[in-house]
Structure formats: structure tokens, C-alpha cells
Amino acid sequence: MFDAIAPRYDLLNRLLSAGSDVRWRRRAVARALDGQSRAVVADACCGTGDLTLELARDPRALRVVGFDFAAEMVRRAVRKAGRDARTRFAVGDALRLPAQSERFDVVTVAFGLRNLVDPAAGIREMSRLLRPGGRLLVLEFFAPKSGAGGALFRAYFRHLLPRLGRWIGGGSGEAIDAYRYLPESVEAFASVDEVTRWFTAAGLESVATERMLFGSVAMLTGVRQASAARTPARELERCVA
Numbered sequence: 001m002f003d004a005i006a007p008r009y010d011l012l013n014r015l016l017s018a019g020s021d022v023r024w025r026r027r028a029v030a031r032a033l034d035g036q037s038r039a040v041v042a043d044a045c046c047g048t049g050d051l052t053l054e055l056a057r058d059p060r061a062l063r064v065v066g067f068d069f070a071a072e073m074v075r076r077a078v079r080k081a082g083r084d085a086r087t088r089f090a091v092g093d094a095l096r097l098p099a100q101s102e103r104f105d106v107v108t109v110a111f112g113l114r115n116l117v118d119p120a121a122g123i124r125e126m127s128r129l130l131r132p133g134g135r136l137l138v139l140e141f142f143a144p145k146s147g148a149g150g151a152l153f154r155a156y157f158r159h160l161l162p163r164l165g166r167w168i169g170g171g172s173g174e175a176i177d178a179y180r181y182l183p184e185s186v187e188a189f190a191s192v193d194e195v196t197r198w199f200t201a202a203g204l205e206s207v208a209t210e211r212m213l214f215g216s217v218a219m220l221t222g223v224r225q226a227s228a229a230r231t232p233a234r235e236l237e238r239c240v241a
């Protein structure tokens, strides 16, 4: 499905969010790199690389690696990055990232966590990459809060967005399904409180949340504990590495 929507993914994002997605990612970069210098960053579920490239544009980032399991998304990201020496992309599953443990200062995931078959395991896998004291940032859609604004957003998301997606995106089959899948997956996804609990269970502390657009978009950050307990599997991996 993600390979199928790759050609029009950026255009649809800009149009369907009326450009807000750009603002959300900029805000995510400011939060992710706050207090950092020469940060080594991983961006999981990077898609066409919008967040990866936004991170790389920030002088506080030294190197940024984007991972995504959809090869077509990664191909587009590589094309967009051009000759930017500070950015790399690789095909990789967020549940089994092809990177060594504790090598990154910051790990980000934007609008990707909800898609994982086991998002709590995704949080654990992403925090595995963090050095102690490193920061995980999740940017994601959630069910909006109750109230008039939330109801309006819900109506847009459920009814208008799939139609617009089909109309603008053209195509058929999987490309059309993607914009039906989006509201359905958000409604089926966990709450911000639940994701906060996954952060804590993965050994992340100082968990902070920021909600935007009637609560329909949220940013969560957490810092990997300096003395995070390591599972035997991680110990084994360190010995082998």
C-alpha cells in the first residue's frame, strides 16, 4: 500500500492537511534537537524523507539516517536528498532496525508508529538505538478530543478525506484504500496515555506530550534512562557486535 501511494504521497500530504504537516514536522525537529549539538539521528518509517531532510537541515544534527520498509518510499527520499552528505536512507523494518544499539542521540518517527503491527515493540526497538540520555520523539495522529472542533475534524477525517484522497490521488486499488485506511487506523490506534505507558515500559523517562489540532495530532518525547536495564538479547547482541 505504501509503495502504491509513494508517487503522490507528498502532494496529498500538503493538500489534505492544508500545509499543516510541514508545520508539525518543523515543530518536531525543534523538539527533537532541543539542547543537542552534533546529534546523530535515526528517523524510522521515514517515508519520502520529509522529516529526515528537515532534521538534516538543522545545524544541530550531524548525521541523519532514514529507515522505511517500503522501497519505493526510500527511492523517493534518496532522490529528494540529492547530494546531501549528512543524510542516508536504508530499507528497514521499524520492528527490527538494521542499526546497532545505543548509537543514536535522537530517534524520531512521524505518522509511522500507528502502522506497526506491534507499536509497543516498535517503541522498544527504537529506544534500543538510543544511547543512554538520548531522546525518542513520536509524532502521530490520535482520535481527537470531544467538543465541536474535535467533531468537525472527525467528520473531515472520516468522510471528506477519503473522498479527496481518491479524487486527487487518482489511481486505484491500494492507493484508494490508503485514504480509507488512514481514518480507520487512527480510530483503532491507542490513546496518548497508552503510548505514554509504552514509553515508560521501554525504559524512557521524562515523558512529555504536546497535543495539536483538537488533540488529533500529538507529539510525545522521552529520554532513555542512563541505567536502562538491558535484556539478555541486547547483551548478546553487544557481545557479537
Ligand SMILES: C[S@@+](CC[C@H](N)C(=O)[O-])C[C@H]1O[C@@H](n2cnc3c(N)ncnc32)[C@H](O)[C@@H]1O
Pocket (backbone or CB within 6 Å): 002, 003, 044, 045, 046, 047, 048, 049, 050, 051, 067, 068, 069, 070, 073, 092, 093, 094, 095, 109, 110, 111, 112, 115, 116, 117
Ligand atoms: C504515513 S507514512 C509517514 C512517512 C513520513 N514519516 C512522514 O512524516 O511523511 C508511514 C510510513 O511508515 C512506513 N512503515 C509502515 N510500517 C513500517 C515498518 N514496519 N517498518 C518501516 N516502515 C514502516 C510506510 O512505508 C510509510 O512510508
